Amino acid sequence: MLMPFFSARKIAQLALLTGFGLILFIFENMLPRPLPWIKLGTAQIASLLALYLAGWREALLVTVARVVLGSLIIGVLAAPTFYLSLGAGLTAILAMSLLQALWGDRISIIGVSLCGAMIHNIAQLILAYWLVVQSRQIFYLLPLLTLPAVFTGLVIGLCSYFLLERAKPLAWFKS
Amino acid sequence: MTGCTSIFFLLTRTDKIILIACLFASLASFGVRNWLQQEGTDAVVEVNGRLYARVSLLQPDRIRVTGMQGEVCIQVEDGALRVVSSTCRNKICMQRGWIRHAGDMIVCAPNRVIIRILPTSGHPFDMITG
Structure with a gap:
């Protein structure tokens, strides 16, 4: 549907960003997580870079491709976790696109990433409530998810900021 | 930079x-x-890990539970529940006072008695996301 609008150059760029996100996703999956509900979410860097280097459609595509391929590789495709991460990932990237489009001149990539992290976690909880648990008590976990998300969103935003600074001057990314 | x-x-x-x-x-x-927080309607009493009794919080009642050391007496009233007497030494279970919300519990460790208020709906477990 979107494909005919993409040049070969753009497809290569998006593939690169997807691959980058996948590597981060798989690497992060190997790290031990002492608190299972806290995740750094480094794969979001790829989505953020796609948003800032290409656009919101491309960012959406990169996110979907990364979530589907990543789940396939680590073996949770079609498990509840997959729907949760796909739904939350889509919500977060759409919210971030909207923020960037509306207030992009006032909010830097760091602020956008912070909002994305918060919205990702809130969306995940709401989805878990709808699809899996169906008990209001799951919202007890809200502060446990959003408080770390402030920190991780900031860190991911900073990483994306510095990467964007270095990626922008590359002629390769100018379409 | x-x-x-x-x-x-x-x-x-x-x-x-x-x-x-x-x-x-x-x-x-x-x-x-x-x-x-939701008010619970039912509670379970476990002794030494085994289900001892299921209690409705809706009707006032007094229940005597035989624990590992002696007797624990539970009072049910107005949708809440408390331990009124226990043979244990520290009486921590009695100090806990009234409990009424789903998920609340009173534990008497010396008697191995656990009183839990059941969640009103949904599953007792959350899930761990990957």
Whole structure:
């Protein structure tokens, strides 16, 4: 549907960003997580870079491709976790696109990433409530998810900021 | 990136407002806990890991539970429940007072008695996301 609008150059760029996100996703999956509900979410860097280097459609595509391929590789495709991460990932990237489009001149990539992290976690909880648990008590976990998300969103935003600074001057990314 | 010593140089004014708003919102969501608490309608009593009795909180009652050391007496009234007497030494179970919310529990360790108020709906377990 979107494909005919993409040049070969753009497809290569998006593939690169997807691959980058996948590597981060798989690497992060190997790290031990002492608190299972806290995740750094480094794969979001790829989505953020796609948003800032290409656009919101491309960012959406990169996110979907990364979530589907990543789940396939680590073996949770079609498990509840997959729907949760796909739904939350889509919500977060759409919210971030909207923020960037509306207030992009006032909010830097760091602020956008912070909002994305918060919205990702809130969306995940709401989805878990709808699809899996169906008990209001799951919202007890809200502060446990959003408080770390402030920190991780900031860190991911900073990483994306510095990467964007270095990626922008590359002629390769100018379409 | 010329000599940035603090990340706060990188944040715009709106970014800082968002950061503070997010922090406050997450801290405020601790308050959601109280708002979400549901009154329970049923409780279970376990002795030494085995189900001893299931108690409805809706009708006033007094239940004597034979624990590992002696007797624990439970009083049920007005949708709440408490331990009124116990043969244990420290009486921690009695000091716990009334419990009424789903998920609350009273434990008497010397008697190996656990009294839990059951959640009214849904599964007792959360899930772990990957």
